[in-house]
Amino acid sequence: MADPIRWARYRWQRLISAGGEGSSNSSNKCYQSPKTIGKHRIVIPCLGHFKEEYEKVSKLYMNNKIRTTKYTLLNFLPRNLFEQFHRVANLYFLFLVILNWVPLVEAFQKEIAMLPLVVVLIIIAVKDGLEDYSKYKMDKQINNLLTKVYSRKEKKYIDECWKNVSVGDFIRLSRNEIIPADMVLLYSSDLDGICYIETASLDGETNLKQRQVVRGYSEQVSEIDPEKFSSRIECESPNNNLSCFRGFVEHSNKERVGLSKENLLLRGCTVRNTEAVVGIVVYAGHETKAMLNNSGPHYKRSKLERRVNTDILWCVLLLILMCLTGAIGHGIWLSRYSEIPFFNILEPDGKSIPPALAGFNMFWTMIILLQVLIPISLYVSIEIVKLGQIYLIQNDIDFYHEKTDSTIQCRALNIAEDLGQIQYIFSDKTGTLTENKMVFRRCSIAGQEYCHEENAKRLESYQEMDLKDEDSADCQDGSSIHMSEWQRHNCRTVNEPLNRKSLNQLSDSYPALGREDGAGDVPHSGHVAFSSPIETDVVPDTELLEKFSQISSHFYQQSEDSSELALETMYITEFFLALSVCNTVVVSGPSQPHQKMRLSSLGGVPIKSLEEIRQMFQRLSIRRLSSSPLPSVKDSSSESPNSFVSKLSVFRSKLVSPALDGAAQRAAEPPNTDSPENSQVPQELDMVNVAAGCEYNTAVSSVEWSQLPKLCYEAESPDEAALVHAAKAYKCILQSRTPDQVTVNFAGLGSLTFQLLHILPFDSVRKRMSVVVRHPVSNKVVVYTKGADSVIMDLLRTASEVATNNSEMEQKKIKERTQKHLDNYARRGLRTLCIAKKVMSDAEYAEWLNNHFLAETSIDHREELLLESAIRLESELTLLGATGIEDRLQEGVPDTIQALRKAGIKIWMLTGDKRETAVNIAYACKLLEPDDRIFTLKSQSRDACALGMRKILESFQKNTSSKKKFSHKRELVSASPSTQAPGFSAGLVIDGRTLEYVLHDSLQNIFLELTEKCRAVVCCRATPLQKSVLVQLVRNKLKAMTLAVGDGANDVSMIQVADAGVGISGQEGMQAVMASDFAISQFRHLRKLLLVHGHWCYTRLTNMVLYFFYKNVAYVNLLFWYQFFCGFSGTSMTDHWILILFNLLFTSVPPIIYGVLDKDVSAEVLMQLPQLYMTGNKSMAYLPSTFWITLLDAFYQSLICFFVPYFTYCGSDIDILSFGNPINTAALFIILFHLLIECKSVTWIHAVVIVGSILFYLLFTLAFGATWKTHNPPSNPYWIMEKHMIDPVFYLVCFLTTCVALLPRYLLRVLQGTLFPSPVLRAKQLDRLTPEEQRIAIKRWKDDCIVNCRVEFQATFGSSSSAVGAVSEEESIASVLPTSKTPFQACSTDGLVEDTVLLPDVQDQSRNTNDLNSEMTICLNPSKETTSDTCGSSNSRAEVSMCASKEDSSAVSLTKKV
């Protein structure tokens, strides 16, 4: 019982806190002084002398039991009802029920009137209940997970359920265990006091995050003893900020140690790489950050639903009109009688009501009677239909992606039909259009370009399925070529088979590994991030390799002489060192995916620089070397320690130097801490052997080489990984990384260990990252920087003034040449990065360090100071070179984009990349066609921007008015003849800076006008905020349906803002997926999702909705017509039960089946004829006219259905219910057969349901008529159906009525199908052809459909602005199409899909370059964008953190956008 109370209190607190701090920036909380207690929580262990206080304080906090269910058994009914009555529809129902209780207006029996409401409530309640129950089961499962909690009684850690964990408990976790609650890390078995956690279940990122033991505890020798823990922890109140944690530990001696997020282990994460950790729980259960961040599924309202709502308003109006008619009619009818006729009954008190009042009462009676006109069942039906549609979408096998074992996830259940109406798609580039698999393509070192042709070839011929072998061979080649002479002989022979095999195994076992790893719910099913074979294998450039092979320590040491050759060699060396050092990549072995390669870090201790070793070991020996208690070894084989020891003894015997003894001990440790590594022990020990003994052993070293591919790099961004892998290909192998040192195995120089002095991490303001290391050879402080070229180029050492020095001249030359290369790279769509370095003297460094410390420790303006400090460091750089990384297009992207564009969807590409890259990707993915005219908008001020846009618009107008003259000065018309066509297509490219101006209020309209005329818009350098503002702009101003698709945290805001958000579950974690409505694994799936499922869902739902309106209007009008013959008294000629059940039972299932299963055109045709999508795009299936035609038809049918029986029975002795029975039965037939006419495909399910409905109706009425003899008023249907069943007139009436009522609709459909078939109808006819005929027909279609469509669309959308867009869109298609009609089409086997793909890929490269040259650029006030985007970027950061993303992940995504 205590739980609900606590829950309520907790909710209350949250409400309060949300209200109080709603507006304040969440980051402010971070900087609140921790001293103000009261708002903070105090965490005390429930031990020893704290016990009393513990009782007082900690008991107030929530325990770790979670309850995500909305209801309990007790409160289910009231709460569910309460929530259901928040819906307007249900309130309407309730209103009717209450109205029916007023005796004056009551139309139905009270219990009957409640029936619809009760049924709806029950259906929804059952649905809610089931949902909640599954949550309950999930909660229970989670709550009953076991973890090790310190028990005071037993003085040891015992197994406890998660739910019993409470604040202040000590918890001990082993590797791969899930963290049960937010806790402060007090002990880690790691020597450095580090614990690695994987946050995949929080944000989907598979890379490891480091967490640090609280300062002061890391030096402890043994595991922390909870009994002796006498400190108290104070920290901020629970909040949902994942990236912020503030607090301090107060020791018994009042000494305080600060806590930060680095000390906090978050619930739900998994401990990796660390044998054991101990922490104290600070937040538990619902107060954990993970739970607080957990907002439930979000609901969007679809466009169709909004449309339906307006039509329901029309229905309300109609209802009121009908009721008014009834009221007035009743009044008039009454007033016709001078005295009260005896069939008009007096009030119980014997008085009569004046006609006016009676009329008023009648109004309400009529509302009850005609209530069905408001299709309440529609809401329930729509919900069910959507569930069905979603179910079918999720089960589409085409969305299944084998490699990631993922299929589509529909996270929003109620906007599936929006997918059929998308007009604008906003797409992210990286990871969405491209694979986000960064592949090292080119580099330029010291002004010399290395093309890596081999590499390019490999990429082109690359096919993931069958190239595993080749890859390994490639790799083998790469490594073996590199091996210096002494290795070569043996390696080749000994190694090759082994290597190949191991590699194969490796790649095969990856997915399996991930899945077997029980607790690790790795979303990418076991792929370690950014390490697919295509990324990891780089074929070195032969020329560079040549030069590289000359590098030896000999040259290196001489490089100080700056001789010509040596200088270049020095550059090359430094370049690759920078590549492998300047990053934050975590190294681990693949068999233990997150195992640090610590052992091997010593494996290749340099042969020469013993001095260095000594230095290092001296430092090491200071450290605590005593062996930590041996943790439970789970999976190491029992014999491995033995074998290890035996080898160790051999190893020891060879030790000479006492200094090396430290190394031995150091080396001896890892097997203890990282014991599972023992599986690889033999080889690795050999490595140690080599290293420590400095023994020259070719056989062994060859084994060592074979080891190398097993290194596994976990990078924050794919670019980093690509660079490290590239360096690895040149045998500059990053071997290990610890917080304070980096070891690189350099082919020519041996293993170098850099002392890591500082890392200035990447941020989007600086657009670069730096690493400060002490160079092991030169022993100098070196800063390696890598970053965006625009930034780095300005930070280079300016050598121009006194260019006397040879090297400085050289530097300048290098800079120029590199810039040229960079431009070239960008043009090829490569992502560019500049690598630079700076050598500092110790004094300089010390000075900077001082300042930096000041900055770090300052409280105010810390961010700014840190930035300044970073800028101080990153100046006067020496350019080493640049890299070009290719991000390959995803499979099928150009196809998809082309299809989507043919479907009339405008696609915008919003990317953070630079313009050239973006434009080239746009060309590659067919977003821009070679024939398109490209307008580039790039301006420095708002006015200039406005001017630019006006110029472009003018040129548009000129273009359309005088088609042949393109005389505008600034225009450069591409020579292609297709631009001469009336509708020429244009693309717009906008720069991030300009975007800022464009989004200003005053320019928005002109901008939109401009974009409406362009068929594609590319926005580069766009920040996440700008992306979302753009989407919002188009959505609000153009009233267009928007879809945003993205994969990273930077797309989250855009995805949330758009009408339909699609997340691509790619490499960048789950952020986008979590925010999205639909999550797909590949961009190309968008094609089927929109063109097929979107179209289907939309047409299905619209047809069902229209059918519902029809059904209700037709049925209710029967009652209405009857009022004219019963003095508007509100009598129904059908029994009330049957009346109510008619909608609830007899005619409810067929429309639902219709809504779920109807298929107007087959998926294949829809995929091949994207034009068909336009029906939804332009809301063709549900125009206002359609609605009114439907209503008109309903009126007609109801008239027929009423008056045919009326004239048949008129003047006879028919009684009320006998009169109603044929009407009702005919109505059932009409309504069901109407559905059959409207149905586009009838399966056995349809047949069963319709026949079932009819049979059910007959059986029900028969049974009803046979049993209910005293069923009270108005009169009962006793034996009526039975009597009718033997009456031929009944059958004749029903038959005639049904035929006459359906005749017009049938005729209309026939004529429509014959005389003016809509594109959809024609496509439907295609389905009946044989595949062969169909293919030819489709081809033929494409030729003449466009003309047809255009005429039709023009006719339908005369003057509306969107129509203009549509027409021009069509025209553009018309202009494009002839170009794709090449010989390919004739011989292609697969119709249009094929030929569109084949063509451009071949000519891509050459054409693109041409186009770039010929493109028109409006560039006003051009200047260098040195500080551009600064503002935008900071905005973006704010935005990203606002979206509750993790800091790390946003950094990831931003890094990627460099």
Next chain:
Amino acid sequence: MAVNYSAKEEADGHPSGGIGGPGGGAVGGGGGSRGAVKTRKPDNTAFKQQRLPAWQPILPAGTVLPAFFIIGLIFIPIGIGIFVTSNTIRAHAIDYTGTEPSSPCHKCLNVSWDITPPCTCTIDFTLEHSFESNVFMYYGLSNFYQNHRRYVKSRDDSQLNGDNSSLLNPSKECEPYRTNEDKPIAPCGAIANSMFNDTLELYRIDNDTRIPITLIKKGIAWWTDKNVKFRNPTGDGNNLTALFQGTTKPVNWPKPVYMLDSEPDNNGFINEDFIVWMRTAALPTFRKLYRLIERKNNLHPTLQAGKYSLVITYNYPVHSFDGRKRMILSTISWMGGKNPFLGIAYITVGSICFFLGVVLLIIHHKYGNRNTSADIPN
């Protein structure tokens, strides 16, 4: 700020519910993954892939042409059949409301329910054709809204079904005809209260002699009504007077319900006139079966052509609401009384369908070919 995560998703074993699906995701995923080679690959079934074999009711003119012709061909004969049948029915109606001053019943126009002595009037009429088969005698009322909502409700079926408790405590629906002077009314309600109470007698005038024609008053109600739905109260003995003890007659009735008829099996609630009246008419102009005239033998028609005289005991006031009263004599066919509508409707619709068929044929020839040639080669 709702603290729920999509449990469904987790149950499916999707990548965890992300932020906040902490353990759940992991556990769910773990559980799912242990199922050996279980993938998320959807089943490749016709239903799930939406490839169910379907009949496509596409409606180009060519396909539906036969349908129109067939409908036309079916409808027209049916219509003719109905029409002919309807025309064989003999019917004769006499309005005896007496609104016209010339009418013999004019004097009774302003009668009230319980006038004594009753006003009687006689109307003579001539039948042009003889009625061969059984003749049904109806009374017809016009502008009488027996289908008024509150009128229709004003009855107690339980009472009429012989339920003793309802007999003494009728339903509230009967108000204000539920009790009279603190005694429950049996039968209660407005319908019963306003029961038609004219008496009609038919005489054949054969050479100025009035030969009464036997009017059978049993068998005019539905069998189920008479035997199941309407029941007299049960109790000791068959004395209806005793059974209806404690109740009072409806206000407008001259005598209580147990005195409606002399025969015990046509008295009380199971009086057939009463039952027929209680089956409320659907439309304001209606007729109700009053008596049957059975054909005596095969030699003579039931009602031969000639002069007849209708004697009316005029009790039922309809003048106040401009109602009209009629007496209708009619024979009956398999499709009920005389009504040409259905036959004409069938013929018309059949003709229209036929016509449309022809139109579509033309359309099909003109446009259908063009259409198909655009789609299908050859």
